[in-house]
Amino acid sequence: MERPHLAAAQALIGQPGSRHLIPTPAAVLDLDAFEANLARMAERARRAGLALRPHAKSHKSAWIARKQMEAGAVGVCCAKLAEAEALAAEGVGAILVTSPVAGPANARRAARLAGQIPDFRIVVDHVDGVGELAATGAALQVLIDVDVGLGRTGVHDPDQAADVTRAILRHPNLTLLGVQAYGGHWQHVEGANSRAAYVADGMAKLAVVMAAVREAGGTTFIATGGGTGTFEADAAQGVLTEVQPGSYAFMDREYRDALGDDPDGAFRQALFVATTVISANHPKWVTVDAGLKSMSTDGPLPVLADPSLEGAAFRFFGDEHGMVSRAPRPPPPPRRPPRPDPRPHRPHHRPPRPPLGRPRRRPRSSDPGGCARGLAVAPTCAMLLFLFSPSPLPGAQRRGEERLASDLRGSRRRPHRPRAVSVRMGRCYATTGTWLLNKEAPSMQAAILRRRSPYRSGR
Ligand SMILES: Cc1ncc(COP(=O)(O)O)c(C=O)c1O
Numbered sequence: 001m002e003r004p005h006l007a008a009a010q011a012l013i014g015q016p017g018s019r020h021l022i023p024t025p026a027a028v029l030d031l032d033a034f035e036a037n038l039a040r041m042a043e044r045a046r047r048a049g050l051a052l053r054p055h056a057k058s059h060k061s062a063w064i065a066r067k068q069m070e071a072g073a074v075g076v077c078c079a080k081l082a083e084a085e086a087l088a089a090e091g092v093g094a095i096l097v098t099s100p101v102a103g104p105a106n107a108r109r110a111a112r113l114a115g116q117i118p119d120f121r122i123v124v125d126h127v128d129g130v131g132e133l134a135a136t137g138a139a140l141q142v143l144i145d146v147d148v149g150l151g152r153t154g155v156h157d158p159d160q161a162a163d164v165t166r167a168i169l170r171h172p173n174l175t176l177l178g179v180q181a182y183g184g185h186w187q188h189v190e191g192a193n194s195r196a197a198y199v200a201d202g203m204a205k206l207a208v209v210m211a212a213v214r215e216a217g218g219t220t221f222i223a224t225g226g227g228t229g230t231f232e233a234d235a236a237q238g239v240l241t242e243v244q245p246g247s248y249a250f251m252d253r254e255y256r257d258a259l260g261d262d263p264d265g266a267f268r269q270a271l272f273v274a275t276t277v278i279s280a281n282h283p284k285w286v287t288v289d290a291g292l293k294s295m296s297t298d299g300p301l302p303v304l305a306d307p308s309l310e311g312a313a314f315r316f317f318g319d320e321h322g323m324v325s326r327a328p329r330p331p332p333p334p335r336r337p338p339r340p341d342p343r344p345h346r347p348h349h350r351p352p353r354p355p356l357g358r359p360r361r362r363p364r365s366s367d368p369g370g371c372a373r374g375l376a377v378a379p380t381c382a383m384l385l386f387l388f389s390p391s392p393l394p395g396a397q398r399r400g401e402e403r404l405a406s407d408l409r410g411s412r413r414r415p416h417r418p419r420a421v422s423v424r425m426g427r428c429y430a431t432t433g434t435w436l437l438n439k440e441a442p443s444m445q446a447a448i449l450r451r452r453s454p455y456r457s458g459r
Helices: 004-011 031-048 062-070 081-089 104-116 127-135 158-169 192-215 228-237 253-259 395-408 419-423
Strands: 026-029 076-078 094-097 119-124 140-146 174-181 222-225 271-279 285-288 312-316 322-326 376-378 384-388 434-437 446-448
Touching: 031 062, 031 228, 062 076, 062 081, 076 081, 081 094, 081 104, 094 104, 104 119, 104 127, 104 140, 119 127, 127 140, 127 158, 127 174, 140 158, 140 192, 158 174, 158 192, 174 192, 192 222, 192 228, 228 253
Parallel strands: 076 094, 094 119, 119 140, 140 174, 174 222, 271 384
Antiparallel strands: 026 271, 026 434, 271 285, 285 322, 312 322, 376 384, 434 446
């Protein structure tokens, strides 16, 4: 199927300044931040002596999976078979499916994957699931999923674990590798000590279940689990042999805020959404071309990413539209302790704020401009949102956008390196790395903008 927006974006690859011509809405990956995140997690795992198997559910990209493995990961995790199939088709050879599957048809899909890639693993949490996998006749590596409090999947007591172990051992085509335990409910808990307390409790439960598995004749050679928020605690507990962090690669704002300055939070936000102001006629807001269907909606509202545009707020304006308006300003801090007012109370009256996009004062040349000239709006759960001016741009607007562009490349903090264009020609990104939303591919919503998409088939 022809996809004009992808074709238009691909035509930009390698063109200087093309970042600002990207058809929007578009997810934009900041390669500097992304690569630093990958290197940092790989180094932490190396130092802790833990195998690293990042969860691919947040990126769903073979290209990123390969990057993670190049950085030292032993493989990746997938939440479902469709993700694993897409990654396997693109040559990712070591995959753990972290959810149990149900039904003979899905068991056969798992069996096909086991025949397709060198190292395929899948979790089970019930004797019925074991039976279905065994019935495929394929040689399959399995791990017992253990519920450490999340309640989503997993055996929840040692007896159940022993039953599942015995069921696995009855089938010679199944190889038990160990256990999996993921505590998703404690990943975002604020405070390293609080998270560590949860992890200690969960790992104590896991240790009991592991003992039951061994008593039933099974092995617990591998204990895999953990996420971005609990790396330190997981390493300190020493129960897991392998960690599965996923969010660290992009590091969404909500997660970052929860982890604060903890070492677990020392990852940079790397994924942004570019969008365009498509209408600036209303005096109080502008309308952009990214709405509910372009952004995560399972976290707080997107917020402005560019600090110079602080004070503007994003709201969803429908499936495909967003509204950017001035947010209510917090009251200024009092200069001296307020004295009690002896006069009778009168309602406070403030002059109305200037309308959005039409500043009262002339913008300074360094001013990246009002909302209509380009804004950066940021993440709900996994994304930042960049706003750019409509085109054609009036001169001042264009200067604002150029300024914004250089800010976004980080030129305020360090000299600009035109990474994708001249330094990284081989990579073929339009700018620092671009993702386009690809809603025709529902389970793989982002296609990475390269000469060849990892999800060409739009699974
Ligand atoms: C089973 C499993 N392991 C690991 C992860 C990754 O965790 P995080 O996103 O907290 O890094 C997830 C994410 O939800 C998961 O479901």
